[in-house]
Amino acid sequence: MYNAKPWMSTLLKAAAIYNLIWGAWVFLFPSQFFEWTGMEVPNQLMIWQGMGMVIGVYGLGYWWASYSPIRHWPIVAVGFLGKIFGPLGFIFNYLQDIVPASFAYTLITNDFIWWIPFFLILKATHQAGWPLKGD
DSSP: OTTOOHHHHHHHHHHHHHHHHHHHHHHHSTTHHHHHHTOOOOSOHHHHHHHHHHHHHHHHHHHHHTTSTTTTHHHHHHHHHHHHHHHHHHHHHHHTTSSOGGGGHHHIIIIIHHHHHHHHHHHHHHHTTOSOTTO
16 A cells, blocks of 8 residues: 555564564563673663663554555654664764773664665655645
């Protein structure tokens, strides 16, 4: 519907599954990422668990958007913005020596691999004339 290509739905379902798994992992095993990367485990792990919850909720949004990616472009747009601002936040904190370079590993699978496909969905949305007036 609305010129959505089949790969768009498949990709959003893959993003949904990834985000649900990553979110559950961070929530259930909050110190594991820090231990694997050699970082100091934060005292307030509930903040990291909250991040896991947010990422998991994104997964639900991507799943629902997968049924009509062009129509549900706002979910894709919010996800795309998060995937842009997350790395910018990392760079900002890295340059201030707040986080080590090893933290960037999470950016590869959480952000970078999704940039092009999310952009292409949003581009197709624009080409389809969304948002439609009065819709």
